[in-house]
Amino acid sequence: MLWRSFDPPSRTVLQTTVRTSVDFLFSRLEKLHGRILVCRALRYFTLGGG
Numbered sequence: 001m002l003w004r005s006f007d008p009p010s011r012t013v014l015q016t017t018v019r020t021s022v023d024f025l026f027s028r029l030e031k032l033h034g035r036i037l038v039c040r041a042l043r044y045f046t047l048g049g050g
Contacts, residue, residue: 003012015021029038
């Protein structure tokens with residue numbers, strides 16, 4: 001479930017570290033768009049630099 005600003009604190013579940021937050025984000029993106037698309041998009045961002 002995604003967090004929304006109007007959700008009560010009792011329904012809010014946050015990851016414990018930045019690493020787990022990023023892992024959770026990438027896993028959600030992979031579920032929505034597929035692993036290949038996400039991997040290739042991140043590769044383009046990395047190669048683009050700057």
